[in-house]
C-alpha cells in the first residue's frame with residue numbers, strides 16, 4: 001500500500017496534514033501530530049497587518065469608524081492580540097524545524113504588494129520547507145473591479161516568487177467569476193500549488209445587541225462539496241498541485257478529495273475537535289478503504305473522479321443544476337428541507 005504523494009514539490013509519506021491553524025503554535029501538539037502520521041504541518045498565518053502595524057490601510061479604515069462605533073475596533077485584533085508576533089513566528093519556524101522531521105509549511109496572509117512581503121525571505125531563511133500565501137480578501141469597494149483584484153493577487157504571488165525559492169502554494173477563496181482562468185494565471189505567476197479553499201467566517205447579526213458579531217464555527221463534511229467540485233474542475237487542467245482545505249472529517253472525505261484531484265488534504269476542524277491522535281485513525285481508515293477497494297496507491301486514486309475522468313462530467317457542471325432541480329418530487333411546502341430528491345431512474 002503506497003500512500004505517498006508529491007505536493008508542491010514535497011515528497012510526502014501520505015496526503016494528510018494539519019492545515020493552517022494554532023496547532024503548530026505548540027511544539028508538543030506538533031510532535032503528537034507528527035507521531036500520528038502527519039506528512040507535513042502548516043503553521044497559522046502571519047498577517048500583513050501584523051507586519052505593517054498601524055500603517056496598514058484597513059486598520060486606518062476600521063479606526064476611522066471607531067469614533068462612531070466603539071465596537072468596530074474589537075473585530076480587528078490589535079498587534080498585541082496576535083498569538084505570534086513576526087519575530088516569534090520566525091522563532092517558531094526554527095523550533096518546529098528542530099523538533100520535527102516532517103516539512104514545516106509557513107503561511108503569510110495579505111494582499112498588498114508592499115514591504116510586508118519581505119517576510120517571505122525571512123521565513124525561507126528561518127528554515128521553512130514551503131510557504132502558503134493566503135489572499136483572503138472581502139471586496140467592499142464598489143470601484144474595485146474583479147480584474148484589478150485578481151491583478152493584485154497575481155502581483156503579490158509574482159513578487160513572492162521572485163523573492164524566494166521555496167515551494168509556494170496560494171490559498172484561495174471560492175468566490176471568483178472564473179476560477180480556472182485565475183488558477184492558470186497563478187501558475188504562470190509562479191505558484192506551485194493551490195489550496196481550495198479559505199473559509200469565510202461569516203459574521204452574524206445579534207438581534208439582542210443590535211450588532212454584528214464575528215463567528216468561528218468548526219466545519220462539517222458538507223463544506224467538502226464545494227471543494228470537490230473545484231478540485232475536479234481544476235485537476236488535469238491546471239498544472240499546479242492541489243490541496244483540499246475545508247470539510248474533511250473522515251477518511252471517506254479525504255478519499256473523495258483525492259479522487260476529485262487533490263495531491264494533499266489539509267485538516268483542521270476535525271483535529272481541533274478530536275485531538276491530534278485522530279489523524280492516526282484517519283490514516284488507518286484510509287488504508288483499510290484502499291485495501292477493501294483494491295487500490296494500491298494514492299497516486300492511482302488521484303483524479304479518478306475529476307471532471308476529465310468521471311463517467312458523468314455533467315454532475316460537476318451546469319447539467320447538474322438542471323437535473324437536481326428537476327429531480328425534486330412531491331411534498332408540500334411544509335415538508336421543507338427534510339424532503340429529498342427522488343433517486344435517479346438510471347436512464
Ligand SMILES: Cc1cc2nc3c(=O)[nH]c(=O)nc-3n(C[C@H](O)[C@H](O)[C@H](O)COP(=O)(O)O)c2cc1C
Nearest residue numbers: 019020021044045134219245246247248267268269
Ligand atoms: C482556529 C482556526 C485558526 C485558523 N487559522 C488560520 C490561519 O492562520 N491561516 C489560514 O490560512 N487558515 C486558518 N484557518 C483555516 C484552516 O486552515 C482551514 O482552511 C479551515 O478551517 C477549513 O478546514 P477544516 O474544515 O478542516 O477546518 C484556521 C481555522 C481555525 C478553525
